[in-house]
Structures are given as structure tokens and as C-alpha cells.
Amino acid sequence: xxxxxxxxxxxxxxxxxxxxxxxxxxxxxxxxxxxxxxxxxxxxxxxxxxxxxxxxxxxxxxxxxxxxxxxxxxxxxxxxxxxxxxxxxxxxxxxxxxxxxxxxxxxxxxxxxxxxxxxxxxxxxxxxxxxxxxxxxxxxxxxxxxxxxxxxxxxxxxxxxxxxxxxxxxxxxxxxxxxxxxxxxxxxxxxxxxxxxxxxxxxxxxxxxxxxxxxxxxxxxxxxxxxxxxxxxxxxxxxxx
Numbered sequence: 048x049x050x051x052x053x054x055x056x057x058x059x060x061x062x063x064x065x066x067x068x069x070x071x072x073x074x075x076x077x078x079x080x081x082x083x084x085x086x087x088x089x090x091x092x093x094x095x096x097x098x099x100x101x102x103x104x105x106x107x108x109x110x111x112x113x114x115x116x117x118x119x120x121x122x123x124x125x126x127x128x129x130x131x132x133x134x135x136x137x138x139x140x141x142x143x144x145x146x147x148x149x150x151x152x153x154x155x156x157x158x159x160x161x162x163x164x165x166x167x168x169x170x171x172x173x174x175x176x177x178x179x180x181x182x183x184x185x186x187x188x189x190x191x192x193x194x195x196x197x198x199x200x201x202x203x204x205x206x207x208x209x210x211x212x213x214x215x216x217x218x219x220x221x222x223x224x225x226x227x228x229x230x231x232x233x234x235x236x237x238x239x240x241x242x243x244x245x246x247x248x249x250x251x252x253x254x255x256x257x258x259x260x261x262x263x264x265x266x267x268x269x270x271x272x273x274x275x276x277x278x279x280x281x282x283x284x285x286x287x288x
Contacts, residue, residue: 062134073256114174121170149273184234
């Protein structure tokens with residue numbers, strides 16, 4: 048197993064760095080929340096976004112950028128939590144009877160981390176769902192564009208031979224919905240909902256970093272060395288084999 052030990056040590060070191068960085072990640076996201084989400088009502092957000100929807104079809108640049116920000120932060124958080132989960136797995140002692148309270152603590156923390164990570168993995172799809180819902184509303188607002196072709200044919204007799212001539216004409220028809228005002232409000236509501244959802248997602252990520260930090264701060268002794276016999280040291284991490 049000697050060839051594997053350096054890799055195990057590297058993963059343990061990565062996990063330790065991820066654990067140490069939990070508070071800084073929480074502080075960084077807290078700053079993002081303060082920068083991008085000033086205190087205001089959703090009604091005020093709705094009113095501010097409505098004029099852009101009433102114009103020509105275009106992206107809501109602000110919401111699109113915030114959605115991209117949330118996706119990137121979710122990817123970072125997921126990667127950090129995976130490193131920490133791996134650290135805990137590598138710190139698991141050899142399987143034996145008795146004195147397993149520390150192992151139970153490890154398993155509990157792994158479960159909590161996995162639950163938080165799964166929720167953050169799901170956040171990476173919210174931008175996709177937002178753009179799809181918004182595009183559907185914009186299509187309804189600005190009408191359905193339909194194309195049709197009309198083919199005219201005529202017959203002529205030249206030099207005793209019948210010839211058929213054809214001509215094509217293409218027409219474009221745009222149908223406007225009768226309830227355009229409602230579709231306009233729908234698109235604005237989609238924008239506002241995504242704006243608030245990004246706020247909620249970043250808040251959850253910040254809180255997850257903090258919850259993970261507290262779990263480790265309160266239980267680090269049991270997590271690093273669940274049986275208190277030094278078997279949790281990285282040098283002995285492969286002793287179970």
C-alpha cells in the first residue's frame with residue numbers, strides 16, 4: 048500500500064485546508080449578499096425590472112449574471128464539501144467491536160455534509176430552468192411567428208406542347224396574444240423569482256459553510272481521532288488494511 052500512502056496524505060491535506068477555509072468562504076458569500084442584494088422589497092424589485100421587459104425582447108442582464116454567480120458558487124461549495132467528506136472517510140479507524148461513539152459522530156457529520164452538498168448540487172440547474180421559463184413567456188408576449196408558402200401554377204400551350212409554370216410566395220404572420228399585459232407581468236415575476244432564488248441560494252451556501260464549521264469546531268477531536276488512540280493520524284490512516 049506504500050504507493051497509495053502519498054495520495055492519501057495529499058487528500059488528507061486537501062481536506063484539512065477545506066475545513067480551515069469554511070469561515071472564509073462564509074464571509075466571502077456574506078459580502079456578495081451585501082453587495083448584490085441591498086435591502087428592498089420584492090415589490091420594489093418588480094417595479095425596477097418591469098420597464099426592461101416592456102421593451103424589445105432581451106436578457107435581464109442583472110438576473111442572468113446573478114444566476115451565473117450562484118452556479119459558480121454552488122460548484123465551489125460542492126467541491127469543498129466533497130474534500131471534507133473524503134477527509135472524514137480517510138480518518139475512519141479500523142473496523143472493530145466497541146468504542147465506536149467517535150465513529151458514530153463521524154458518520155453523523157458525513158451525513159449532514161452530504162445532505163448540504165446534494166442541495167447545493169441542485170442549485171446549479173436553477174439558471175437553466177429560469178431561462179427556459181422566461182423564454183416561454185417572451186414568446187407569448189411577442190407573438191407566435193408563422194410562415195406559410197403559397198404555390199401558384201398555370202398551364203400554357205406553346206408549339207403544341209403543354210407547359211406548367213409555378214411560382215411560390217412566402218408569407219409571414221405574427222399573431223399577438225390578447226392577454227399581453229398578463230404575459231408581461233408573468234415575465235417580470237419570473238425575473239423577480241429568480242432574483243430572490245439566487246439570494247436564497249447564496250444565503251443557504253453561506254449558512255452551510257457556517258454549519259459545517261460549527262460541526263467541526265465542536266467535534267474535531269472525535270472527527271480526527273474517533274477512538275482517541277491516535278489511529279486517526281494520516282500516517283496510520285491505512286492501518287485498517
